[in-house]
Amino acid sequence: MPDLTDERDHPEEECGVFGVVAPSQDVARIAFFGLHALQHRGQESAGIAVSDGTHIIVQRELGLVSAVFDEPSLRSMTGDMAIGHVRYSTTGKNKWDNAQPVALPRGDGLVALGHNGNLTNSDALRRRVVALGHELQATTDSELITALISYEPGSLLDAVCNVMPLLQGAYSIVALTEHELVAFRDPNGVRPLVIGRLDGGFVVASETCALDQVGAEFEREVMAGEAVRITRDGVESRQALAPVRRALCIFEAIYFARPDSILDGETVWESRRDMGIVLAGESPAMADLVVGLPDSGTPAAIGFAQESGIPYSEAVVRNRYVGRSFIQPSQEMRQLGVKLKFNPLGAIIAGKRLVVVDDSIVRGTTTRKTVQMLRDAGATEVHLRISSPPIMWPCFYGIDMADRSDLIAANMSVEEVAASVGATSLAYLTLDGLQRAMGRPASVYCRACFTGEYPIPVPDASGKERFEAPTGAAPSR
Ligand code: SF4
The missing domain is CATH 3.60.20.10 (Aminohydrolase, N-terminal nucleophile (Ntn) domain)
Structure with missing residues (x-):
């Protein structure tokens, strides 16, 4: 495992x-x-x-x-x-x-x-x-x-x-x-x-x-x-x-907000389901099951299944009683953290071609492990479908997205990302598709992490620990 x-x-x-x-x-x-x-x-x-x-x-x-x-x-x-x-x-x-x-x-x-x-x-x-x-x-x-x-x-x-x-x-x-x-x-x-x-x-x-x-x-x-x-x-x-x-x-609609929250008059769950519906139309796959990674990938997986006619199933059980490793923001701390969050349902997955729907890929490291986990559980094909466009640019407005050099989609083609994470195929929702799913014009949203078009000027230096004093020094002024 x-x-x-x-x-x-x-x-x-x-x-x-x-x-x-x-x-x-x-x-x-x-x-x-x-x-x-x-x-x-x-x-x-x-x-x-x-x-x-x-x-x-x-x-x-x-x-x-x-x-x-x-x-x-x-x-x-x-x-x-x-x-x-x-x-x-x-x-x-x-x-x-x-x-x-x-x-x-x-x-x-x-x-x-x-x-x-x-x-x-x-x-x-x-x-x-x-x-x-x-x-x-x-x-x-x-x-x-x-x-x-x-x-x-x-x-x-x-x-x-x-x-x-x-x-x-x-x-x-x-x-x-x-x-x-x-x-x-x-x-x-x-x-x-x-x-x-x-x-x-x-x-x-x-x-x-x-x-x-x-x-x-x-x-x-x-x-x-x-x-x-x-x-x-x-x-x-x-x-x-x-x-x-x-x-x-x-x-907020793709991932951050809770699915039962309402943004722009629609529940976030419905927006995510609609992203899955559009994604299935844009990038279909021949498969036996559509699975979502709990919890935020689930509504888009349900939408994908609905549109494609491929049955939806849970395929991974998440241990809900393990603290989220997000508590530990540095990589070093993560490696000291809880190791196991998911357990695949081998009886459901074995011998199946899967469409696996997730909402985003940042660095690719966890996606690689997840794909491997599903293959180890017997999946014969893993068609990864991402219900957002490729993240190409960092966020300066309150989201920890990693530097551009760490963003896998900024450094590899879609085919290279698929090979890197071990997926049989990979497709992202297009920007147009995202807007169709949202039902509102692009001009009312920040989409800078996909487009690089920042609505507010961004600073030159933006590391989140830039105000920290060097070890042993007084806080800088
Ligand atoms: S760049 Fe814009 S759309 Fe992307 S996470 Fe930051 S605020 Fe959100």
């Missing part, structure tokens, strides 16, 4: 944010369950900040939501406003200092902040906050945003609206002071952010699945460039920046 040290051959997730204002409700517990629903967006750290109108309490720690919080800790965080965050490191290492919400003094109180996305002008902002006199504690761009807000006078909404023009890149953010919660989103709307109505209050979240989890009803998206203030007295919206070209990350 080959080791599957990576769970899948995918881009790494990003972060999830959550906020709630609900007088007389247990907001820490609501935030806990909201974050639980967003756990797929980041498994490295989790945190909640709660305001009772006088003080803000912040608890954050490395680990899964269920490991960071327990009954006593939730009970100790009383209040009526809260924000929460789950993190996968896209800028800055996985260490406690980089866990969120970030909290900094502001006026007589605190401002706490949770960020999903990645800024592209962090270097300039870093110089700016240092010049303001801020002593950097973490290595994330999220701290820079919090610091900028902490130096702005006036209401939190005013401060956010003053800081937003300084930020470039992708950001969907929740920020909290003792009296205000403000949710705001970059003018391209790269990362999702939605508002829901709760009995007696409001909720904001990265995805609608978190609204469902806490019993909130979807109200609307936070618009690109919009800042929404939620207080004990109600909701106020301000269009802080004019929306520019909409550029929602299309990978």
Whole structure:
């Protein structure tokens, strides 16, 4: 049995944010369950900040939501406003200092902040906050945003609206002071952010699945460039920046978002099934079974089977009780991690020609192991069908995609990739096919990792640990 040290051959997730204002409700517990629903967006750290109108309490720690919080800790965080965050490191290492919400003094109180996305002008902002006199504690761009807000006078909404023009890149953010919660989103709307109505209050979240989890009803998206203030007295919206070209990350629909979330009016599950339907029309294969790799490959596999008339079957069982190796973002750490995530169903696979549907290939290393695993279990042919176009370019907006030199499709032809991973044949969904499946024009999405056409200028240096100090040195300024 080959080791599957990576769970899948995918881009790494990003972060999830959550906020709630609900007088007389247990907001820490609501935030806990909201974050639980967003756990797929980041498994490295989790945190909640709660305001009772006088003080803000912040608890954050490395680990899964269920490991960071327990009954006593939730009970100790009383209040009526809260924000929460789950993190996968896209800028800055996985260490406690980089866990969120970030909290900094502001006026007589605190401002706490949770960020999903990645800024592209962090270097300039870093110089700016240092010049303001801020002593950097973490290595994330999220701290820079919090610091900028902490130096702005006036209401939190005013401060956010003053800081937003300084930020470039992708950001969907929740920020909290003792009296205000403000949710705001970059003018391209790269990362999702939605508002829901709760009995007696409001909720904001990265995805609608978190609204469902806490019993909130979807109200609307936070618009690109919009800042929404939620207080004990109600909701106020301000269009802080004019929306520019909409550029929602299309990978949210392909892989990141939970299948039961709704993006652009359609469940993510349906979008993925439609990608499989289009893929089957574009790149059919002669086979006995269509199989999907659990969990994110499954809806596209079902769509492929539906369109091709080839029966669908599960062929691989995933051990759901093994922690996701995404917790360990470096290759070195992965090799120390859990080895076995999948077990093939030999009785189903043996002697069969398989169409194996997956949603993406990044480096190819795990795909190679997966194909080998299926062959070892008796598959006579493995026709790999990928429900997204080839990933050719890195992401600068909050997704850990690897460098271009590590992206297998950027360095090999489709035939060479097929040979490299050991597949009988390989085909990717075309860009046109992806748009047909999405049912919306290409112009409303970011598709830069497929096309290299970045909707927001990208920085020259973008390694995620670029702000880390050399070993033994003080944090750089
Ligand atoms: S580059 Fe790719 S992963 Fe990054 S925001 Fe754009 S579509 Fe999403």
